[in-house]
Amino acid sequence: MDTEVLDLPLSRTANERLHAMIPGGAHTYAKGDDQYPENLAPVISHGSGAHVWDVDGNRYIEYGSGLRSVSLGHAHPRVIEAVRRELDRGSNFVRPSIVEVAAAERFLATVPTAEMVKFAKNGSDATSAAVRLARAATGRSRVALCSDHPFFSVDDWFIGTTPMSAGIPAATTELIATFPYGDLAATEEMLTRYPDEIACLILEPATATEPPPGYLAGLRELADRHGCVLIFDEMITGFRWSEAGAQGLYGVVPDLSTFGKALGNGFAVSALAGRRDLMERGGLRDSGDRDRVFLLSTTHGAETHSLAAAMAVQTTYVEEGITARLHALGERLAAGVRDAAEAMGVGDHVVVRGRASNLVFATLDENLQPSQQYRTLFLRRLLAGGVLAPSFVVSSALDDEDIDRTVEVVAQACAVYRKALDAGDPAPWLVGRPVKPVFRRLA
Known part of the structure; x- marks a missing residue:
């Protein structure tokens, strides 16, 4: 041409x-x-x-x-074969499928820094669920997102910070703070400016540049010291950096992390993963007098063929x-x-x-x-x-x-x-x- x-x-x-x-x-x-x-x-x-x-x-x-x-x-053959095996067996039921057990076990074996996982269909649902969980766990409303990263969610808490903020109440964006990637001093200044207000720090652990030496570990320490939840958006870094994501490569464990994109090789599947004590806030086990969190509840979140695709992707990554x-x-x-x-x-x-x-x-x-x-x-x-x-x-x-x-x-x-x-x-x-x-x- x-x-x-x-x-x-x-x-x-x-x-x-x-x-x-x-x-x-x-x-x-x-x-x-x-x-x-x-x-x-x-x-x-x-x-x-x-x-x-x-x-x-x-x-x-x-x-x-x-x-x-x-x-x-x-149309990767291993993925397509796994999907086809499920298509004739039904894709969605009134109760969980045994495929959900296998998919969760496979994911947690691949990303051993996570203790629990919940699947969804897109990255926005997963990141927004992580933010909601962080707000519930901390009792705080303000979210701090990395200003150097282009996209986190289609939901109001993020889109309100972009030039396409039409239709989003100002009250929503007033609850957002930002911090620059790679600058621990600026992040600490932001946390100090909003004492006991920041529910979470959310960022991609790596982007076009490698994290500066000690940066992710420094963020981990800041989050712990200021009592906020550290969330890694691994939509892109998951699998492309390592099978266990950037957290597996760099050895810094977030409280919560989100995966998608490469997870299904084009099939619709994403994941919210993280610490058991946080994730269980959206569960059914006795939580004493703590309010329950409406974490993720998606009709199509556990379609069997998409979970089969995710398992085939993970197997292919590791074996090949x-x-x-x-x-x-x-x-x-x-x-x-x-x-x-x-x-x-x-x-x-x-x-x-x-x-x-x-x-x-x-x-x-x-x-x-x-x-x-x-x-x-x-x-x-x-x-x-x-x-x-x-x-x-x-x-x-x-x-x-x-x-x-x-x-x-x-x-x-x-x-x-x-x-x-x-x-x-x-x-x-x-x-x-x-x-x-x-x-x-x-x-």
């Missing part, structure tokens, strides 16, 4: 139909067509392994599959060394992209960041500032070369040939990028409006 001839007429029609019936044209804003160059937002027909096909018949090497959820590749493979693939890709960018004279402008298993890229302008226009130019060229990459997050289904082809396409994109930098204006290469940030006040 070439950017001058790449045409997606069926995808364009499908996008119009989506917008006519579905607000935003997708079921998560990160998949919106505003995240892609104008008229170049492919609508997917199907996927297999590390490749997807759009409704126009084009094949792409795919990165960031399912917003990082499909880490084993599409998936985390190590993700890192190896990511390292090969990062090295190739950096070399290609340097060779084309844009090494300071096309920047790969993050842990090898969770790579993102930045597109910087002439002044080395983030640029949506240059991101649009870059994405157009990637799509033209058959690479669908809102990020460079790898799946284990990629092979060396996929990586090498991606690097070739990146080199071609970087050559155009250099031309735009030399011209001092990327507009002639955009062919339409630039891509837009997800969180913005106006459409």
